[in-house]
Amino acid sequence: MQNNLLLAYHPAFLEHDAGLGHPEYPDRIKAVMAALEMAPWADRIVRLEAREATQAEVSLVHLPRYVEAMRRICEKGGEFLPRMEAAVGEASYPAAMRAVGAGLTLADAVMAKEESGKWKEEETPTLTKAESGKRKEEETPPPTPPASSGEKIGFAPTRPPGHHATYDRPMGFCIFNNIAILAKYLQTKHGIGKVAIVDFDVHHGNGTEEAFWKDPTVLYVSLHTADSYPYNSGRREDSGEEAGKGFTLNVPLAPGSGDREYLAAFDRYVMPKLEEFAPEFLLVSAGFDAHFRDPLGALKLTDSGYKELARRLKAIADKYCEGRMISLLEGGYDLKGLGGGVTAYLGELIGQ
Ligand SMILES: [Zn+2]
Numbered sequence: 464m465q466n467n468l469l470l471a472y473h474p475a476f477l478e479h480d481a482g483l484g485h486p487e488y489p490d491r492i493k494a495v496m497a498a499l500e501m502a503p504w505a506d507r508i509v510r511l512e513a514r515e516a517t518q519a520e521v522s523l524v525h526l527p528r529y530v531e532a533m534r535r536i537c538e539k540g541g542e543f544l545p546r547m548e549a550a551v552g553e554a555s556y557p558a559a560m561r562a563v564g565a566g567l568t569l570a571d572a573v574m575a576k577e578e579s580g581k582w583k584e585e586e587t588p589t590l591t592k593a594e595s596g597k598r599k600e601e602e603t604p605p606p607t608p609p610a611s612s613g614e615k616i617g618f619a620p621t622r623p624p625g626h627h628a629t630y631d632r633p634m635g636f637c638i639f640n641n642i643a644i645l646a647k648y649l650q651t652k653h654g655i656g657k658v659a660i661v662d663f664d665v666h667h668g669n670g671t672e673e674a675f676w677k678d679p680t681v682l683y684v685s686l687h688t689a690d691s692y693p694y695n696s697g698r699r700e701d702s703g704e705e706a707g708k709g710f711t712l713n714v715p716l717a718p719g720s721g722d723r724e725y726l727a728a729f730d731r732y733v734m735p736k737l738e739e740f741a742p743e744f745l746l747v748s749a750g751f752d753a754h755f756r757d758p759l760g761a762l763k764l765t766d767s768g769y770k771e772l773a774r775r776l777k778a779i780a781d782k783y784c785e786g787r788m789i790s791l792l793e794g795g796y797d798l799k800g801l802g803g804g805v806t807a808y809l810g811e812l813i814g815q
Contacts, residue, residue, distance in 0.1 A: 464814050465507070465813065465814045465815065466507070466614070466615070466616050466786075466812070466813040466814055467507045467508070467509050467614050467616075467813065468504075468507055468508050468509065468616055468617075468618060468809055468812070468813050469509050469511060469569055469572050469573065469614055469616065469617040469618070470499065470508050470509065470510050470511065470617075470618055470619070471511045471512070471513040471565040471566075471568045471569050471572075471617065471618075471619040472496065472510065472511075472512070472513055472565070472619065472620060473512060473513040473561040473564075473565065475513075475554070475557050475558045475561040476489075476492050476513075476558055476561060476562065476620065476621065476622040477489040477492055477493070477558075477622070478554035478555075478557070478558050479551070479552070479554055479555040479558035479559070479622060479623055480550065480552050480554065480555070481549035481550055481551075481623075481636065482543065482549060482550040485549060485550075486758065486759060486796045487549060487622075487623065487624070487636040487794075487796070489622070490798060491622065491795065491796070491798065491801055492620045492622050492792075494798040494799075494801050494802045495620040495792065495801055495802060495805050496620060497802065498801070498802030498803070498805055498806045499805070499806065499809070501806075502806045502809075502810060502815075503815070504810055504813065504815040507813055507815070509614060511568050511569070511572060512568070513561050513562075513564050513565035513568050513619060514561075514564040514567065514568050515557070515560045515561055515564045516560050516561075516563035516564040516567055516639075516644070518530050518531065518534075520563065520564075520567060520644060520648060521560070521563055521639050521644060523644050523647035523648060523651065524630070524639075524640050524643045524644045524647055524674050525628075525630060525631065525639060525640070525644075526630055526631040528631075529630070529631040529632065530639070533551070533556055533559070533633070533638060533639075534556050536551060536556075537551050537552065537553055537554075537555045537556035537557075538553065538556065540552065540553060541553060541555060544633055546632055546633060546634050547633035547634060547635065547636060547637070547638070548635060548636060549623075549636050551633075551638070555623070555638065556638075558622065558623060559623055559638040559639050560639075562619075562621040562622060562623055562624075562625065562638075562639070562641050563625075563639050563641050563644050563645075565619035565621050565641070565791070566619060566621070566641050566642065566644065566645035566648070566789060566791055567644075567645065567648050568619075569617030569618075569619060569645075569789045570617075570645060570648055570649055570652070570653060570789065572614070572617065573614070573615050573617055573787050573789065574649075574653045615780075615785065615786040615787045615788070616780075616786070616788055616789075616812050616813060617788070617789040617790070618749075618789070618790045618791075618792075618809055619789075619790075619791050619792065620792045620805075621641050621791045621792050621793075622792070623636060623637055623638050624636055624637050624641070624664075624750070624792065624793040624794055625637045625638070625639055625640045625641035625642055625643070625644075625670070625748075625791070625793065626640060626641075626642060626643075626662060626664060626666075626668030626669075626670055626671050626748045626750075626793050627666070627668065627669055627670050627693060628640040628670045629669070629670045629673055630673065630674070634669070634670060634693070635666070635692060635693060636794070637670065640670045640671060640674060641791050642660055642662075642668075642671055642746055642748045642791050642793075643660075643670065643671045643674040643675070645746060645789065645791065646658045646660060646674075646675070646681050646746055647674075649744050649746075650680065650681075655743050655744045656680060656743050657680055657681075657682070657740065657741070657742045657743050657744075658680065658681045658682070658742055658743065658744045658745075658746060659681075659682040659684065659737055659740055659742035659744075659745050659746065659779075660675075660681065660682065660683050660684065660746045660747070660748060661684045661685075661733065661737070661745070661746070661747050661748070661776060662683070662684065662685040662686070662687075662747075662748035662750075662793070663686050663747070663748070663749065663750065663753065663772060664685075664687065664748055664749070664750020664751075664752060664753070664793040664794050665687055665688055665691070665750060665752040665753040665757065665759070665760035665761070665762050665794065666687055666688070666691060666692050666693065666750070666752070666760075666794065667685050667687040667691075667693060667696045667697025667713065667715075668683070668685050668687075668748055668793070669693050669696040669697065671683055671685075671748065672685065672696075672697070672701070672711055672713075675703075675707065675710065675711070676703055676704055676707050676711065677703065677704050677705045677706055677707040678706070678707045678710065679706045679707050679709075679710045681710065682710050682711075682712070682736065682737070682740045682742065683710070683711045683712070684711075684712045684713075684714070684733055684736060684737070685697055685712070685713050685714065685748075686714045686716060686725065686728065686729065686733070686753075687713075687714075687715060687716065688715070688716055688717075688718055688720075688753075688760065688761045688762055689715035689716060689717060689718070690715075690718075691718075691761060697713045697715055698713060698715065699713055699714070699715055701713050710740075712732065712733065712736050714728050714729075714732050714733060716728060716762060718761035718762070719761065719762070719763060720762050720763065721755070721762070721763035721764065721765070721768070722763075722764055722765055722767065722768035722771065725753070725762065725764060725768060725772075726768065726771050726772070726775075729772065729775060730775075733775075734775060734779075737779045737783075738779075741783045742779070742783055742784055743783070743784055743787075744784050744787050744788070744789075745776065745779055745780045745783075745784045745787065745788040745789075746788070746789055746790075746791075747776060747788065747789070747790035747791070748790075748791060748793045749790040749791060749792055749793060749805075749808065750792070750793030750794035750795055751769070751792075751794065751795030751800060751801050751804035751805060751808075752793075752794035752795050752796055754769075754795065754797060754800035754801070754803070754804050755800070756797040756799055756800035757795065757796055757797045757800050758796055758797060759794070759796050760794075760796075764804070766803045766804060766806075766807035767807065769804045769807045769808040769811075770807045770808065770810070770811045772808065773807070773808045773809070773810075773811035773812045774811055776788065776812075777811065777812050788812070790808075790809075790812075792805075
């Protein structure tokens with residue numbers, strides 16, 4: 464089945480400057496946008512302007528004092544932040560607020576479609592048996608309900624990325640945790656109960672794991688290279704605590720693993736966990752640094768590997784989430800690898 468792709472973007476993503484020669488640079492996003500424009504299915508893209516998140520929304524996950532501190536640091540011209548391994552400048556805070564806002568924009572769009580669908584159904588007059596017999600001749604067929612899987616798939620080429628950012632600190636090129644905030648927003652604003660986050664960036668999303676470590680309503684699943692950044696994080700045995708025990712799944716992979724090993728691990732560990740959890744909404748931390756071309760990652764996924772990943776994730780979204788899924792860009796540092804991976808992944812999601 465063919466679907467449209469909701470794409471939330473804002474040029475502010477290009478304005479954040481992580482420092483001269485930094486691998487997390489604006490051309491990454493330009494490469495993604497150019498690849499999408501060139502995709503044979505470009506006419507299926509529905510473009511949305513990513514709004515700015517509010518400080519209160521960012522504080523769904525982060526310490527409010529940290530959010531305000533980042534605003535002030537950037538406003539004063541910025542500085543190099545060692546834990547972030549990147550610099551921030553004046554444009555970094557507005558970019559970070561748009562990156563968070565992109566996810567929220569997509570959430571509102573996906574849920575609005577849903578809500579308007581329900582409204583239309585309720586508005587369809589229900590006839591009693593007698594009435595229906597009497598009016599049979601003049602009755603036109605009931606309006607077709609909105610396509611059940613139309614415009615429920617969203618993507619944003621978010622920059623800066625987010626999955627390393629913790630409660631009160633930036634980390635690993637990330638300022639605010641875009642995907643974690645989106646999960647909380649879906650729950651608090653749109654009444655979604657169970658959210659699954661699948662993180663296929665080559666690095667472990669320590670910040671996202673931390674945000675939901677004790678939370679049984681958000682399943683966090685990460686596939687990443689074993690013993691790579693952020694070190695001592697993402698171990699197989701780390702599975703959450705207290706009520707959240709069993710709602711974190713880490714799948715570390717040996718350096719050099721390719722499509723075959725990756726997908727085998729996905730089928731063996733991730734699919735059963737997602738089936739068992741049965742999420743109402745699927746979120747994806749979509750980093751493309753597990754691509755074989757990537758200069759930072761040590762895995763060897765190909766474009767067709769990303770396609771296979773997409774096929775599996777879409778099946779979960781269709782089975783449990785009424786097709787609702789949003790992917791946010793995390794890493795990916797080779798421009799060709801990014802463009803190829805993103806279009807293979809999204810093309811498969813929308814049935815192209
Ligand atoms: Zn990464």
